Amino acid sequence: MAKRIDVSGLTAYYGSHKAIEDISMTVEPRSVTAFIGPSGCGKSTFLRTLNRMHEVTPGGRVEGKVLLDDEDLYGNGIDPVAVRRTIGMVFQRPNPFPTMSIFDNVAAGLKLNGNYKKSELGDIVERSLKGANLWNEVKDRLNKPGSGLSGGQQQRLCIARAIAVEPQVLLMDEPCSALDPISTLAIEDLIGELKERFTIVIVTHNMQQAARVSDRTAFFNLSAVGQPGRLIEIDDTERIFSNPSVQATEDYISGRFG
Amino acid sequence: MSNAPVTRKHASTLRGGSLPKWSPWAIAAGSLAVGAGVSLAAGLDSKVQWGLIAAILFVLGTYVIAARVEGRRQAKDRVATSMVWVCFIVAVVPLVSLIWETVERGVKVFDAYFLSHSMGVVADAETGGGIYHAIIGTLEQVGIASLIAVPIGVLTAIYLVEYGRGKLAKAVTFFVDVMTGIPSIVAGLFVLSFWILILDMGYSGFAGAMALSILMMPVVVRSTEEMLKLVPNELREASLALGVPKWRTILKVVLPTSIGGITTGVMLAVARITGETAPVLLLVWGTGFINNNPFDGPQASLPLYIYQQYAAGTPASVDRAWAAALALILFVMILNMGARAIARWKAPKAGR
Numbered sequence: 369m370a371k372r373i374d375v376s377g378l379t380a381y382y383g384s385h386k387a388i389e390d391i392s393m394t395v396e397p398r399s400v401t402a403f404i405g406p407s408g409c410g411k412s413t414f415l416r417t418l419n420r421m422h423e424v425t426p427g428g429r430v431e432g433k434v435l436l437d438d439e440d441l442y443g444n445g446i447d448p449v450a451v452r453r454t455i456g457m458v459f460q461r462p463n464p465f466p467t468m469s470i471f472d473n474v475a476a477g478l479k480l481n482g483n484y485k486k487s488e489l490g491d492i493v494e495r496s497l498k499g500a501n502l503w504n505e506v507k508d509r510l511n512k513p514g515s516g517l518s519g520g521q522q523q524r525l526c527i528a529r530a531i532a533v534e535p536q537v538l539l540m541d542e543p544c545s546a547l548d549p550i551s552t553l554a555i556e557d558l559i560g561e562l563k564e565r566f567t568i569v570i571v572t573h574n575m576q577q578a579a580r581v582s583d584r585t586a587f588f589n590l591s592a593v594g595q596p597g598r599l600i601e602i603d604d605t606e607r608i609f610s611n612p613s614v615q616a617t618e619d620y621i622s623g624r625f626g
Numbered sequence: 627m628s629n630a631p632v633t634r635k636h637a638s639t640l641r642g643g644s645l646p647k648w649s650p651w652a653i654a655a656g657s658l659a660v661g662a663g664v665s666l667a668a669g670l671d672s673k674v675q676w677g678l679i680a681a682i683l684f685v686l687g688t689y690v691i692a693a694r695v696e697g698r699r700q701a702k703d704r705v706a707t708s709m710v711w712v713c714f715i716v717a718v719v720p721l722v723s724l725i726w727e728t729v730e731r732g733v734k735v736f737d738a739y740f741l742s743h744s745m746g747v748v749a750d751a752e753t754g755g756g757i758y759h760a761i762i763g764t765l766e767q768v769g770i771a772s773l774i775a776v777p778i779g780v781l782t783a784i785y786l787v788e789y790g791r792g793k794l795a796k797a798v799t800f801f802v803d804v805m806t807g808i809p810s811i812v813a814g815l816f817v818l819s820f821w822i823l824i825l826d827m828g829y830s831g832f833a834g835a836m837a838l839s840i841l842m843m844p845v846v847v848r849s850t851e852e853m854l855k856l857v858p859n860e861l862r863e864a865s866l867a868l869g870v871p872k873w874r875t876i877l878k879v880v881l882p883t884s885i886g887g888i889t890t891g892v893m894l895a896v897a898r899i900t901g902e903t904a905p906v907l908l909l910v911w912g913t914g915f916i917n918n919n920p921f922d923g924p925q926a927s928l929p930l931y932i933y934q935q936y937a938a939g940t941p942a943s944v945d946r947a948w949a950a951a952l953a954l955i956l957f958v959m960i961l962n963m964g965a966r967a968i969a970r971w972k973a974p975k976a977g978r
């Protein structure tokens with residue numbers, strides 16, 4: 369069951385440093401939304417505010433609203449742990465648990481939370497690994513440590529780990545930045561399949577990738593170094609790439625930036 | 627062709643004179659011989675002086691010879707290497723001679739009888755007797771001290787690394803620092819005045835264990851803290867992002883990742899307090915008899931036994947002191963190897 373996200377007036381700080389300012393947007397359910405923008409403009413920060421991971425950073429603070437189907441994630445009495453179970457995340461750098469086997473890595477979300485049936489675990493792990501396009505490479509060594517995989521395999525392992533808990537929204541922070549073109553393609557296909565079930569948000573520096581996988585694209589920018597990042601515009605991907613309404617977007621996309 | 631001169635030039639700058647592989651050994655042997663000769667001629671009879679002269683000759687000789695054959699940059703490189711070797715040897719010589727001395731003197735009376743009997747009524751000047759009672763005492767006191775200090779120390783470290791922000795964490799860190807510097811005799815006096823003089827409890831292994839745990843706690847906190855800090859933040863975030871609560875993340879992800887290092891740190895702390903004499907002297911009092919109950923009456927312990935036997939000064943008791951010292955070193959060594967084994971066995975495994 370995919371859910372819609374409505375963000376309004378969101379500002380995030382690291383201590384006294386304002387990293388992003390006054391961002392409002394809607395992320396449609398069962399679609400892929402891509403975030404693009406120059407390095408340091410706050411894409412990762414914004415992504416992490418969507419599942420309350422931002423506050424994990426010491427000094428991390430958020431103002432504004434994030435509505436998940438009409439429920440404010442930053443409202444009173446909302447449990448961040450429950451939010452993160454509903455909204456999964458894949459990080460920029462692959463981070464499998466070094467003490468766990470490949471199998472346990474995928475099962476980690478279920479096992480660490482303790483709510484699973486032993487009999488189902490094998491099926492879920494196989495389904496998730498197949499979903500992340502890794503099954504064929506690891507099916508003979510599920511009991512070996514996950515840190516023994518290549519970087520790209522580790523990233524797919526992390527994707528498998530994230531989808532194993534069946535979140536309703538999946539946030540991906542440059543999931544392909546460490547991958548070869550074939551794995552990248554595999555992940556893009558995977559994203560295409562996953563959007564049938566999940567709402568997906570993906571950060572990418574690769575314009576072609578944004579154009580290929582996403583339905584809507586959001587462009588972020590900052591006016592100067594040290595200034596907070598802002599949302600410049602969000603629109604259908606086709607429109608952003610053919611005929612954006614803001615000049616800065618066109619400059620960025622066509623490489624005439626800075 | 628423009629290639630040829632370039633190639634020739636490269637060859638001339640890249641290739642230089644070089645000393646053969648065996649040259650450091652030759653220089654070392656030479657400087658040892660010269661050092662010995664000079665010392666003999668000058669009538670120096672301290673072997674330490676001989677060694678120092680040889681070491682200086684070795685470093686100087688390396689520089690001069692390498693500078694002539696290989697040039698100044700390589701010479702500096704070789705001097706740095708030879709200094710490292712000299713420092714290594716300076717560090718190792720006392721260690722080896724200490725172990726050598728202990729083994730040599732200790733084996734005289736070190737046998738199964740010695741390990742399995744107490745002193746009982748054996749007089750200082752008599753031969754016989756053993757350290758069974760002291761081993762029991764050391765095991766119990768160190769065991770109890772660890773039972774107190776390890777949980778508190780590890781939990782404190784978890785608090786400092788995972789939760790501690792602001793004033794309280796700063797204060798705790800400060801007190802841990804202060805505790806690290808407490809001399810063992812002061813820890814002993816503290817427990818003495820509090821437990822024995824104010825609460826009027828008697829001398830016992832437990833009283834000694836309390837003082838030992840005071841000494842052990844800061845070491846455990848510090849080493850555990852360092853190990854927890856080594857756990858990459860990404861792992862914590864990965865776990866949190868899966869919707870795992872923080873306490874479970876610490877229990878299931880952070881601790882398993884660092885358990886090897888934590889165990890090593892704890893074992894080193896145990897090894898450190900095993901050799902403590904002062905608090906045991908004050909609080910456990912010492913006895914020649916076997917006392918299995920750490921909560922009642924004086925006990926013995928290995929360091930205390932060594933001290934008492936050596937202080938008695940008769941040939942038989944000095945032999946016993948050395949044998950007990952050997953037993954103590956073996957005890958600590960076994961602990962250390964156990965810690966290493968655990969650390970290796972528990973360490974995150976790479977590879978396929």
Ligand SMILES: Nc1ncnc2c1ncn2[C@@H]1O[C@H](COP(=O)(O)OP(=O)(O)OP(=O)(O)O)[C@@H](O)[C@H]1O
Pocket residue numbers: 382385387406407408409410411412413414425
């Ligand atoms: N842990 C942190 N503490 C303090 N400031 C941070 C932290 N992480 C990021 N920032 C700051 O927040 C701003 C936005 O960073 P963010 O990582 O969100 O950028 P980004 O758009 O994801 O960049 P990239 O494309 O390089 O990943 C930057 O100015 C950065 O310096």
Ligand SMILES: [Mg+2]
Pocket residue numbers: 411412413460541
């Ligand atoms: Mg980023």
